[in-house]
Amino acid sequence: MTIAATLIARNEARCIARCLDSVRPFVDRLFVLDTGSTDGTPELARQAGAEVQHFSWPDDFSVARNRAIKLADADWHLIIDADEHIESGGELLRPWCATGPRLGRVLINHAFDDNAAGAVTVSRSWSTRVIPRGARFEGRVHEQVASALPRERLEIHLGHDGFRDAQLATKQDRNRTLLLRDIAERPDDEYVAYQLGVEAEGRDEYVQACDWYEKALAATPPSATWFHDLLIRLLHSLGQAGRVDDGLALAQGQMEAMHESPDFYFVVGNLALDRAMLDPADALDHWLPLAVTCWERCLEIGEKPQLEGSVAGRGSHLAQHNIDTVRAQLALMGR
Structure with a gap:
């Protein structure tokens, strides 16, 4: 059984290494599909141990996600974005994947700037991010997994700072x-x-x-x-x-x-x-x-x-x- 952390990325030099470092202990493969970075993201990803391939941005997230899944070619994929990282629960991934095909929904802690309060607030969402071979995405943006497989919550927690103002x-x-x-x-x-x-x-x-x-x-x-x-x-x-x-x-x-x-x-x-x-x-x-x-x-x-x-x-x-x-x-x- 192979598990790949599968990313699409563009101009994520700020955070790509943090993401890859957080998932490396729990997967067999790091795969990054770069869609046109100009800030050194591919080089930083390779230095962090990822295989990097390139793909022209298709104006459609599901097309890019599905291309990355195909190229990563793993039995299971942890779908993660460069501005995310594992906060806890990574050790649960492999035993969960070993028990049969279904979809895993993980908890994402989204940090955002509450300018009225002058503080950083966290909102929480559950997102389907652990998928077996054969599952695919649909939708140009805020894409969703299109699959009849059952969805289960998996206590993996991701931190996400892509909603911060900057x-x-x-x-x-x-x-x-x-x-x-x-x-x-x-x-x-x-x-x-x-x-x-x-x-x-x-x-x-x-x-x-x-x-x-x-x-x-x-x-x-x-x-x-x-x-x-x-x-x-x-x-x-x-x-x-x-x-x-x-x-x-x-x-x-x-x-x-x-x-x-x-x-x-x-x-x-x-x-x-x-x-x-x-x-x-x-x-x-x-x-x-x-x-x-x-x-x-x-x-x-x-x-x-x-x-x-x-x-x-x-x-x-x-x-x-x-x-x-x-x-x-x-x-x-x-x-």
Whole structure:
């Protein structure tokens, strides 16, 4: 049984060695498909022990992924990006692969800059990254594995810093262009609409983000792996777009289904705080207590990293900070 760490890369000199060093102990082969680097990425990859081949960028991530899989020619592939690295659990890879064909979903910790808080925050997602020979990708961007094989969570944790401001700026225009091509071809594809919402939200284009998220939500079943993240992002974007009442109404309808999500109650608390700003007459007696109650519910639930798109701290210190801030303001007002 052979396992290859399989990458596509372009201009990743900043982080390619970190990635390859993190996976080397757990695989038989390191394979990098370079799509046009000009910063020395191929040379750094070779120095780290990788086989490197070249491929003209096809404006389609799945085409590049599938080419890399074919050339790496392994029984199993750990699909990883250069701006990612194994944080923990690498030793689980080989015994997991030895027990039969299926798809492995690993936890990715995405670091991003929270400029309002002046801190780095981590959101978490589960992504299919361990695939057997014969599995293939589809989709120009935010590509997905197209396979009928069962998907299982595998406790391998990857760190990812490609969403930090300095790195994200170079990717947004490219991703949006590819997603718009996809939606033009498949206008009813709810996953592409969801990803277009993510792109718009990343630019603080909240009105447009709401449009894409609402289109996606109308067609996405609650069983979809991305449903939780989609709902939380839509609630946040509705608040940022000034549609606080729409957000609260949507939240009311989802309360039962989301009763164990700290992310849900965290964002609903934020919506209640926004409503307090718009309705000062009822702020002290209704909206601020509701916000605090929501954040207290976050603490009761605790952290839930298994939820798609969960943000670290919403079940702990971020919720407590909001509670302390509001209570301090109320104390100053003698309430």
